[in-house]
Amino acid sequence: MKVQVLIIEDNLKYKNDTLVWALEDKFDADNVVFEPDPKEALDYIKTNLDKNIIVFLDIQFPKGELDGHEILAEIRKMSELIPVILWSGVNENQEKFSDFINHNAFRFVSKTATLAEIMPIVDDAVSFFENNLDNTIEDWIIQKDGDKDKPVYFTGDGHSYSLNDILNHIRQQTDVGKSFSKKLNQLTIDLLLRNKKRLND
């Protein structure tokens, strides 16, 4: 599974921080993007919604620009599937955390953290992807033979979707994608409760 890391950080000093290098060592230099401009960073996410992106997000930005709170809110408007690791030198108990929690931040990492402390969090983010519905579908598509463009899902209003379509819709977090995810979850729970299916077979 391919993973990209996007670091949103206004302080250019961090472009050469060993954290960036360590991430490059892990995911290859091509997959680590450092972006000091919040607007550019949001654009990047928007055009790459079909990819697995882990975001490192600074909280304090120069005035006049979006700050970490606002950037996270913007990201969440696009997708719930992106793990956003907050990365800040701000005194932790001074920050207002409620909106971070509401916007489902993945973790909080202090700027004084060591690589040994940060990398396991990155690993967690990777496994978050692995367990995600969209990646499960992707694995399915890769592993199973058969026509991936054959319609398998039909909605009440007459539309039909193939596995590839569904994958795209989920990644783009469209209404169709969200509704499919929800229904699939409901179905799974229903099947489990009625003992129709054991997941572990």
Place this chain on the structure above:
Amino acid sequence: MSKQSKKKVQENFLNFNFDISAYRLLGRELITDRITALFEIVKNSYDANANLVEIEFISLNPLNDTSKIIIKDDGIGMYFEDLRDRWMVIGTSSKRRNRTSPEPYLRKVTGKKGIGRFAVDLLGSKLTLSTKRKDENRWIYLETDWTKYNELEEQQLSLPLGMEEGANKKKDFFTDIKNRYWFGKNDDKAGHGTILEIEDINDPWTEDDIKRACKELARLVSPNKGIQKYPFNIRIKSEYEGMKDLEIKPLSYIEFATISIELKSSKEKETQEIAVFENGKLLKKDTVKQSFGLIDFYLYYFDQPAKRKFKEKFNIDIDGIKIYRDGIITTPFAETEADQNKQKDILGIDKRRYSGFFDKINSRDLLGFVELTDENNAGLIEATNRQDFLDNKEWRSLKDFIIDQIHQIEKCLKNNKEQIRKNTKSNLNRATADLSGIKTLVKEVKETAPKELHEKLQLIDSSLSKLQGTVNKSIVDYTKLEEESKQKESLYFSLVSLQTYAAMFSHMTKHTIGHVLRDAEYFSSRFPNEKLEGRFKVISSRIYDEFLTLRKGVDFMLKYAQTDNEFEDINIHDLINNLFISIYKPTFDLNHIKSELILDDKLILHYNKKALEDIFDNLISNSIKALKTVKEGIIKCSGVIENKKLILKFSDNGLGIHSDDRFRIFEIFFTKTAEDGGAGIGLYMVKNRIEAMQGTIEVTDSEFKPNGATFKIVLPFKK
């Protein structure tokens, strides 16, 4: 379910229209102590246009079958419909719909969210309510037994999850609780109002409990009567001496206060009295009507002995300034919060940090009554939770007004203190002069006196010498004490700037530590590796740079650990430059601020380095706050030499200083940036430091007109 018809009258029973969760939430969480409960009930009476509320405590210590609390008012009372549609319903409080009580009283309603009725539950379990409107010809009675509720509550909580067997017997929900009601005899036109007769009292009321209740209730009404359009009186009846039939009167504080200021306003002339400290006196002056409207303001200051006396007399704490509207307290609204630290400080008096230092006063030294009227102060609007006012222009200007008045008292106190100090000193000096006068006298007497007295005169002379020694020592001690207190003040200054600096420093070090830590980690886990050679080099030079930054920060911080009075030759250009390009660099970058320094780089001042750094440190922090909302900030410092004096101009293009504030800005605790952590000490300290150097500082026209601020600093060359 949601239909109104659900509240149908069943024979002679009424149903409450709420359930367990609402009951618990509102009743038990909002009303937590008995005094608050009493308050809530009394507020209900007030809202019902009562002129008089009587609270009768019957046989409450110890509790027995006859124990009762009866609360009786002469308010408008309730129609049967009110009882059914309002009293029995929560959440749809009539009080929330109407912000004033019925004509002609038009009182601002005080009961919050209509939960006053739940207060009854905290006092006792059984309630008999009787009520009558003036135009009705019979009383209505309603009996509510809360003990039944408690039983039901337990039943509900123990409700089994599986309802399959044996549960077909329908359980009662709260909505089904029956409250018996009946009517009194017809054609009884006498009286009106509401009477709550509470039985099954929960806890005994001792004499002290009732006394406390009296004192707390006394705060409900302003002590400055006459302002009430319609009187509101509370009477207490109990078996205790002194409280057998007691009209609760607001406490009279004036006789205990050390300083009293009573400010009135004139409607005809549209003038407002204010207190001003001028020429050593606290004076009353007339000024124009303020934007919040005309008010009366009574402010009392208590020093330590006065506080002690006050406490002995009333056994309550002095707890700051309260705001009354039309004679009834508005906010902090009649919450009997005993813990002063938890009480609300809506006026921001105690937000003036370090108020314990520098002889400043806080809420615990002050009692105040701000008297608003609906008519004169319509712009001041109580927030719906009644814990604060809407944050508008009027409210802010009222806050400023009050703080400024407190400040006048502070000035007066400071002056008094200095006066006492001066007097003590001159008295001591006079004493030495007197003593030497007496000594001369004794000497003269000795010359003419008969021999047999000489021995005694010698004795007197040597005692006088001893006495003189003592007085002289006292003078020395006193001078020392004065110096010590100056040093103490200077120490406080240092602590305050240290606190500001520490916040910045720790932010800076966080980044440094992070970089270096990860660098070392990366290096140790990957070295040697030819491919990473370039990175290793970056790491080593970065560690070097980061530690240089850290060293500067630590050096700067070290000045706080050094003694205060070492003088040295200081290159003023280098000193400011160091602040601009290394100490404050990260903050400037973050806030998009450019710095500019135009100054001869060979100027040397012989002075205390820390004091100088404090000055510029504070000016810079001050500018940063003023530049908070400015996109392209500039902080500029330029200097020229005129008549052997260094004239420095320190400017920014920030918010600027309002012309009214030009002279106040150097006063201690004057701050417009409390939200950004401004304590109002920085510029005061700057001024003190500069004056200690025989220099001056003033606000002049801004270099960046129309925005910004410029400080002109004149420093003499000491050499």
